[in-house]
Amino acid sequence: xxxxxxxxxxxxxxxxxxxxxxxxxxxxxxxxxxxxxxxxxxxxxxxxxxxxxxxxxxxxxxxxxxxxxxxxxxxxxxxxxxxxxxxxxxxxxxxxxxxxxxxxxxxxxxxxx
Amino acid sequence: xxxxxxxxxxxxxxxxxxxxxxxxxxxxxxxxxxxxxxxxxxxxxxxxxxxxxxxxxxxxxxxxxxxxxxxxxxxxxxxxxxxxxxxxxxxxxxxxxxxxxxxxxxxxxxxxxxxxx
Numbered sequence: 001x002x003x004x005x006x007x008x009x010x011x012x013x014x015x016x017x018x019x020x021x022x023x024x025x026x027x028x029x030x031x032x033x034x035x036x037x038x039x040x041x042x043x044x045x046x047x048x049x050x051x052x053x054x055x056x057x058x059x060x061x062x063x064x065x066x067x068x069x070x071x072x073x074x075x076x077x078x079x080x081x082x083x084x085x086x087x088x089x090x091x092x093x094x095x096x097x098x099x100x101x102x103x104x105x106x107x108x109x110x111x112x113x
Numbered sequence: 114x115x116x117x118x119x120x121x122x123x124x125x126x127x128x129x130x131x132x133x134x135x136x137x138x139x140x141x142x143x144x145x146x147x148x149x150x151x152x153x154x155x156x157x158x159x160x161x162x163x164x165x166x167x168x169x170x171x172x173x174x175x176x177x178x179x180x181x182x183x184x185x186x187x188x189x190x191x192x193x194x195x196x197x198x199x200x201x202x203x204x205x206x207x208x209x210x211x212x213x214x215x216x217x218x219x220x221x222x223x224x225x226x227x228x229x230x
Contacts, residue, residue: 044221094213
């Protein structure tokens with residue numbers, strides 16, 4: 001079955017240090033991949049998307065993600081964490097010919113002062 | 114672009130009452146989705162529409178839940194009668210072309226927080 005796995009339910013980093021949020025998907029067949037961020041009491045906001053163009057995707061707020069087909073991964077990174085990055089992050093995948101967006105279970109990012 | 118607009122933002126009601134949640138998708142988007150989010154179950158897809166037609170309602174928990182999309186700019190999710198276990202945040206989202214079609218992303222509203230006492 002098609003699925004997406006976020007390997008860490010919680011990640012803590014210090015302000016100013018790099019962020020790495022991991023995401024693996026189950027099938028390498030032409031996926032579209034997305035990262036969303038959800039701040040408390042807010043909806044999910046699109047950070048970036050991969051749709052078979054450049055493998056390194058740049059998003060908003062300094063985030064980027066690299067599509068690695070050989071590893072079926074789409075990890076989210078940011079060089080330097082800011083306090084305002086504290087939120088929950090969701091990795092989402094969809095496949096051609098299917099009719100669902102498949103959500104990961106989310107990673108809660110905590111940024112320490 | 115005003116984004117996806119949901120109303121109300123908060124709804125508190127008593128068990129047994131009817132609840133109606135409303136959504137206005139982004140203009141020009143052909144797909145509309147209703148999700149429910151709880152701490153225990155995370156994000157769950159309830160139903161989605163393509164060009165105002167319900168395509169997949171397998172996520173609707175039971176007959177107490179119903180959704181309509183009378184036109185391209187408006188959708189409702191109704192719960193009748195409501196129960197305490199329906200307490201959750203309900204999100205509406207829209208997308209231009211839908212899943213599996215050229216990587217069209219979902220655009221979410223800010224949600225309706227429903228509390229049933």
